[in-house]
Amino acid sequence: MNFYQLLADAIVVLHAGYVAFVLFGVPAILLGAWRGWGFARNFWFRMIHLFMIGVVALEAIVGVMCPLTDWEIQLRRAAGQSFEQGSFVGRLAHRLIFVDASPEVLTLGYILFAVVVMVMFVAIRPRRPRFLSREERF
Secondary structure (H helix, E strand, O other): OOHHHHHHHHHHHHHHHHHHHHHHHHHHHHHHHHHOOHHHHOHHHHHHHHHHHHHHHHHHHHOOOOHHHHHHHHHHHHOOOOOOOOOHHHHHHHHHHOOOOOHHHHHHHHHHHHHHHHHHHHHOOOOOOHHHOHHHHO
């Protein structure tokens, strides 16, 4: 395994982590709010989650390829591989995050998922960080 292949595999694993955080964040927030777990109302966790799905939806609307996918393609080429090749871990992560659907269906899915996350942000309000709370300002 050469250095470029190792970097490409690392990027696809990072990409899978990004996808997992966005996808599993929704049920984690719902379950956490129901069970009273603090992270479910953590402002920064919620803002990062909202930002991450917002980036994905915006990329899809504008028609921009995900930078992680682009970097992986470039590194695979530098390693002399096609986009689908890689180590076992790289191929496994690849299969988990890339689905066979039209760009229109994926864009609609990303937008709907972003709307769900925004609705959850309003319905299950995060706590204000200390520096934004009214009592701390005076």
